[in-house]
Amino acid sequence: MNSSSEPPLTLAELEAKYSIYCKALRTLLLEGKNQKAIERTVCWDRLATLHNSLPKRYKSPVYLFCLFSREIERDKTLNNG
Secondary structure, three states: OOOOOOOOOOHHHHHHOHHHHHHHHHHHHHOOOOHHHHOOOHHHHHHHHHHHHOOOOOOOHHHHHHHHHHHHHHHHHHHHO
């Protein structure tokens, strides 16, 4: 994914940007993107890397996808009711 001129991100850099990746995932869900489309994004890749490197600290992107989807649906229900 990186071009040859870009050094790969370190685990510390990924961890520092974790909240940004989660925000990006939420934004994609709010835009109505489906899971297959989201799986091709940088944020998904970075969340997967964090989970694979530190599975006790970071949930899988599939788990986060489901969690955020439920939260968004719950919020829509509460706002419409």
